[in-house]
Amino acid sequence: MKVPISWLKDYVDIPVSVEELARRLTNAGLEVEAVHYVGLPMPEDTTGLDFKVSGLAWDPEKIVVAEVREVVPHPNADRLVLARVFDGQEEHMVVTGAPNLFPYKGQGPLDPPLKVVYAKEGAVLNDPYNPGQTMRLKRRKIRGVTSYSMVCSERELGISDEHEGIIILDPDAPTGTPLVDYMGDAVLDIAITPNMARNLGLIGIAREVAALFGTELRKPDTRLPEDGPSIQGRAAIRITDPDVNPRFALGLIEGVRIGPSPYEVQRRLRLAGMRPINNIVDATNYVMLEWGEPLHAFDYDVLRERAEGGAPTIITRRAQPGETITTLDGETRTLPPYAIVVADTQGPLSIAGVMGGQESEVNPQTTRVLLEAAVWDPITIRRVSKALKLNTEAAYRFSRGVHPALVPLALGRALRLMQQWAGGVVARDILDAYPKPHRDPVNVITPRDVQRYLGLNLSAEAIADLLRRLEFEVTIEGEGPDARLVVRTPPHRLDIGEGVVGRADLMEEIARLYGYDRIPETRLADELPPQVSDPRLEGETQVVDTLVKLGLQEVITYRLTSPEREARALAPGVTPPPEDAYVQLLNPISEDRRVLRRALLPNLLEVAERNARFVERQALFEVGPVFWPREGELLPDEPAHLAILLTGPREPEYWTDEAPETMDFYDLKGVLEGLAQALHLEEPLRFEPAQHPSMHPGKTAVVYLGARAIGHVGELHPEVAARYDIPYPVIVAELELAPLVDAIPERYTIRPISPYPPVVEDVAFIVDEAIPAAQVEQVIREAGGARLVRVELFDVYQDPEKLGPGKKSLAYHLTYQDPTRTLTDKDAAKIRKRIIRRVEQTLGAKLRGG
Amino acid sequence: MLEDLERAYQNALAELDEVADQDALEAWRVRHLGRKAPLMRAYGRLRDLPPEERPQVGRRINAMRDHLQNAYEAKAHALREAALRRSLEEERIDVTLPGRPKPIGRLHPTTRTIRHIVRIFQDMGFQVFRSREVETDEYNFQLLNIPPHHPARDMQDTFYVRTPGAQEGETPPVVLRTHTSPGQIHAMRFYASLNPENPPPIRVVLPGMVFRYEQITARSEIQFTQVEGLVVGRNISFADLKGTLNEWARRMFGQHVRTRFRASYFPFTEPSAEMDVECFLCGGKGCPVCKYTGWLEVLGSGMVHPVVLKNGGYDPEKFTGFAFGMGPERITMLRHGIKDIRFFWSNDVRLLEQF
Numbered sequence A: 001m002k003v004p005i006s007w008l009k010d011y012v013d014i015p016v017s018v019e020e021l022a023r024r025l026t027n028a029g030l031e032v033e034a035v036h037y038v039g040l041p042m043p044e045d046t047t048g049l050d051f052k053v054s055g056l057a058w059d060p061e062k063i064v065v066a067e068v069r070e071v072v073p074h075p076n077a078d079r080l081v082l083a084r085v086f087d088g089q090e091e092h093m094v095v096t097g098a099p100n101l102f103p104y105k106g107q108g109p110l111d112p113p114l115k116v117v118y119a120k121e122g123a124v125l126n127d128p129y130n131p132g133q134t135m136r137l138k139r140r141k142i143r144g145v146t147s148y149s150m151v152c153s154e155r156e157l158g159i160s161d162e163h164e165g166i167i168i169l170d171p172d173a174p175t176g177t178p179l180v181d182y183m184g185d186a187v188l189d190i191a192i193t194p195n196m197a198r199n200l201g202l203i204g205i206a207r208e209v210a211a212l213f214g215t216e217l218r219k220p221d222t223r224l225p226e227d228g229p230s231i232q233g234r235a236a237i238r239i240t241d242p243d244v245n246p247r248f249a250l251g252l253i254e255g256v257r258i259g260p261s262p263y264e265v266q267r268r269l270r271l272a273g274m275r276p277i278n279n280i281v282d283a284t285n286y287v288m289l290e291w292g293e294p295l296h297a298f299d300y301d302v303l304r305e306r307a308e309g310g311a312p313t314i315i316t317r318r319a320q321p322g323e324t325i326t327t328l329d330g331e332t333r334t335l336p337p338y339a340i341v342v343a344d345t346q347g348p349l350s351i352a353g354v355m356g357g358q359e360s361e362v363n364p365q366t367t368r369v370l371l372e373a374a375v376w377d378p379i380t381i382r383r384v385s386k387a388l389k390l391n392t393e394a395a396y397r398f399s400r401g402v403h404p405a406l407v408p409l410a411l412g413r414a415l416r417l418m419q420q421w422a423g424g425v426v427a428r429d430i431l432d433a434y435p436k437p438h439r440d441p442v443n444v445i446t447p448r449d450v451q452r453y454l455g456l457n458l459s460a461e462a463i464a465d466l467l468r469r470l471e472f473e474v475t476i477e478g479e480g481p482d483a484r485l486v487v488r489t490p491p492h493r494l495d496i497g498e499g500v501v502g503r504a505d506l507m508e509e510i511a512r513l514y515g516y517d518r519i520p521e522t523r524l525a526d527e528l529p530p531q532v533s534d535p536r537l538e539g540e541t542q543v544v545d546t547l548v549k550l551g552l553q554e555v556i557t558y559r560l561t562s563p564e565r566e567a568r569a570l571a572p573g574v575t576p577p578p579e580d581a582y583v584q585l586l587n588p589i590s591e592d593r594r595v596l597r598r599a600l601l602p603n604l605l606e607v608a609e610r611n612a613r614f615v616e617r618q619a620l621f622e623v624g625p626v627f628w629p630r631e632g633e634l635l636p637d638e639p640a641h642l643a644i645l646l647t648g649p650r651e652p653e654y655w656t657d658e659a660p661e662t663m664d665f666y667d668l669k670g671v672l673e674g675l676a677q678a679l680h681l682e683e684p685l686r687f688e689p690a691q692h693p694s695m696h697p698g699k700t701a702v703v704y705l706g707a708r709a710i711g712h713v714g715e716l717h718p719e720v721a722a723r724y725d726i727p728y729p730v731i732v733a734e735l736e737l738a739p740l741v742d743a744i745p746e747r748y749t750i751r752p753i754s755p756y757p758p759v760v761e762d763v764a765f766i767v768d769e770a771i772p773a774a775q776v777e778q779v780i781r782e783a784g785g786a787r788l789v790r791v792e793l794f795d796v797y798q799d800p801e802k803l804g805p806g807k808k809s810l811a812y813h814l815t816y817q818d819p820t821r822t823l824t825d826k827d828a829a830k831i832r833k834r835i836i837r838r839v840e841q842t843l844g845a846k847l848r849g850g
Numbered sequence B: 001m002l003e004d005l006e007r008a009y010q011n012a013l014a015e016l017d018e019v020a021d022q023d024a025l026e027a028w029r030v031r032h033l034g035r036k037a038p039l040m041r042a043y044g045r046l047r048d049l050p051p052e053e054r055p056q057v058g059r060r061i062n063a064m065r066d067h068l069q070n071a072y073e074a075k076a077h078a079l080r081e082a083a084l085r086r087s088l089e090e091e092r093i094d095v096t097l098p099g100r101p102k103p104i105g106r107l108h109p110t111t112r113t114i115r116h117i118v119r120i121f122q123d124m125g126f127q128v129f130r131s132r133e134v135e136t137d138e139y140n141f142q143l144l145n146i147p148p149h150h151p152a153r154d155m156q157d158t159f160y161v162r163t164p165g166a167q168e169g170e171t172p173p174v175v176l177r178t179h180t181s182p183g184q185i186h187a188m189r190f191y192a193s194l195n196p197e198n199p200p201p202i203r204v205v206l207p208g209m210v211f212r213y214e215q216i217t218a219r220s221e222i223q224f225t226q227v228e229g230l231v232v233g234r235n236i237s238f239a240d241l242k243g244t245l246n247e248w249a250r251r252m253f254g255q256h257v258r259t260r261f262r263a264s265y266f267p268f269t270e271p272s273a274e275m276d277v278e279c280f281l282c283g284g285k286g287c288p289v290c291k292y293t294g295w296l297e298v299l300g301s302g303m304v305h306p307v308v309l310k311n312g313g314y315d316p317e318k319f320t321g322f323a324f325g326m327g328p329e330r331i332t333m334l335r336h337g338i339k340d341i342r343f344f345w346s347n348d349v350r351l352l353e354q355f
């Protein structure tokens, strides 16, 4: 909300500078985001200011209130005139093209003179033709006439964009006074949070200022002038649903003359961000900005006409199916069925709380005004405003809640201003339908509550004093920490609840006014909670840390993706999952981020693709959730996955070395084996040949943990790799994390080191190529028994001539050891024989060189 | 005989001077100290001398042999020294050549910052509590005191999830969580379930990914992480909130860093506060990062709203609490001078490897 300081000062004295005021308001929860200076001196150093600073300061010596005493034709130019201007000390002839002076051209001396803003030679003004730039007035000739000063428009002074004519001030403007003293201003732009709807009017802000500085709030006169005949019988109100329209009131003013508002009113409206229209509409807006209660003015005669000359009945009701209305912006709108309309017996007149209708709006011929003040259900107004995309000032306020007690105040105030600005007589009485009276909550708090909630030791009196500053009525019963403060909510606030909620609401007010900075700091002294461990989190952290230790870089990618992005990682011919296999967004930000990922791998490939332009070697992993819809469940499954990607040279290139080899399947398998080892899994991961839709059919394994397949590891299918434009083979794995983490044992025991020397010997078997190495090793281990402590494959060899076609040789270092004694040659020979026999028998192997 | 030996002896000494390497030295040793050397043979011929001459000649031969032996050892030592010096000289390397690079594994900067934040709270007795990322509207909003159509929903643009069976136009009941706050409800309900009659106190931190319906720009992202905290107990006050968060800030940003609390608004806390820390880049003097205010906004906080306590299974007549939330990416950006939030999920290894 935009708050001009000069306007605010109508209601409260401000004992500090603009900057200090902004700071105090911000600390109290009324965040001042920016200050726009319109005349007042600007701070020279903005360091330490929490808000943006902009605007123009007016030099008190050089920019003054002046009077135009006569307007004469320019000798050499039809589009210019010469104004005889008196600046309080002397007269000047000023050249101007302001169209609003032309009507006075050649009229002789003006009585009374026109009050204007006069800028002398050397004055700094905004450059009207170069937004954001300033200009300094210099002496020059315009069409043969010397000019060194000017009469100013609002744009030149930074008041608004208005540059059609010059400012014509109100007649009582004091000639010769520095303009900054007369109307210098600064506009605070305050962000009003939803709980502060009561401050969507200057009175609200002024009340906060008064409370913060302990000064007095001056409220304007809101009594009805009541100088005409009664409104009774001249209109009627019918509320059909008090839940959405708890209060509706009408007042009447007759004999008004529509015209412009006083200049000062127009200036204030502009600074507050509204466009002046005419004195009647301006009065409604002025009161809305003042009190926060939006008003609506109808042309009473239009309503009478629609009522065939009788007294109109104003009806508030829900819109009928398909009902339309032409709003005052000229648009014809179809109303949603939940919209509320203000109607008469002929049809809708306005969209309640949002925007008025065109037909009954005040126009230059209007002489009688029926003025509406009402309150509406905030949720309904919010829905309607959203649905129709009409974010009006009225809808903004009603959707945040307006207190019904403001209805008669705003009506009285507005009718008073209308009479002041447009003449006429105000009808006696108002019509006030208030079927659902509001009850302001009464809460009870104690100093003990304040101590417990805020850690603040305040007396009942001190607490009452803080609350009274915001117009809470407080009575104190009893004494000491258990004294009861009975706190009645003032009739302008809807944000104070009852019971425990009301108590918390009051604590906030006490803390705000006391000052957050003054509340003490304490360490938690409350009982320590039960300690609950999260083994999944601990396990995941262990997995992540192990992968980092193994030299991999963690990445985090978008959860949001598209089915197409994921399908890109599938080999040709693989059918991608259907759209409804994904968790889909109803309102995606873009097509390529419209679903939640089902896998990590496609994201990891995209990361590698981007990085491949800059680096050769990549070793990446991500740990995070994937999202799978579940049949018949509202919420999807969110299992955590682990994905790993390796590509490029095994080691970083170095000047002494041969070009390093590129990473292959076994590098990633080694990472997984290292991980399993570091996690102390009780049994090793098993790898069996398998197929995966993204992977090379001959270089892929399914990874087993016990009997459970937890994922795949393999080289990326070459055709998939080609799509991602990565120059080296890409090795990837994607595993479910939970089974891995759950398999981490709570504790593990250490194998003792035998003091007796081991026997190491080599053995090589020739087996069919198709027999997996893992199977050979398994047979060796089973046959070797407990004394076979280590089996280490050191050579794999194929040579059809020496070994025969379809055969391979596997060579092992075997280590035998006994924890209780030194093994003899005979012992070793026995184990060896057993192993050879078993491998030959079960796998059809032949001992090489045997 | 002695004259011959004296000559051979002098000869040997002269030859030794010429010896320049190990092989020549060995040949010299064989020649002059070996079994067939004249001096060695002379021992055998002592018998041929008259007995009275034998002792004198024997002593002289011994003296010559010992001298040659010593000279030999001195020479051998000198040759070894020279060889070692030579080889050390030859093995000299250029120590200014670059070291052999080792691949280093690293955590993502977001993970690092989250761990840093969480570690400090863990030292104060907080435990990590995690919850799901796809949430019901109820958990993400309603139970946090944000009913449908509440203006606070404007503050958080929300991704809604298509749910099978939802009526057209009906408020979709499933969202991508817009904050980690639904975890507050999950945590409270979990702890309350441990003893519903007399729920235990709570001290948890809730790190996790959250989502906002935003355009992706240098300043806004569709996903980012949050670390939220929740403390519930019978005697938790706003002063505890200030004390706890100040302790955290001092450990996170420096022992002497100043903080300030400003009134703010969140639907799920009351009173609510923003905490700023003195800009640690300029020491509060004003710089572009703090936009010359001297302060950096780092977290939002407040006393847990009674409605939220109640929704979590804690009687607000008996329990109070505070909650807070902060953005690890923002803190990472401030600490490391990162200007563009898109840095985080772009995973450019050239940037990641600087952490």
Ligand SMILES: [Zn+2]
Pocket: B279, B280, B281, B282, B283, B284, B285, B286, B287, B288, B289, B290, B291, B292, B294, B295
């Ligand atoms: Zn700074």
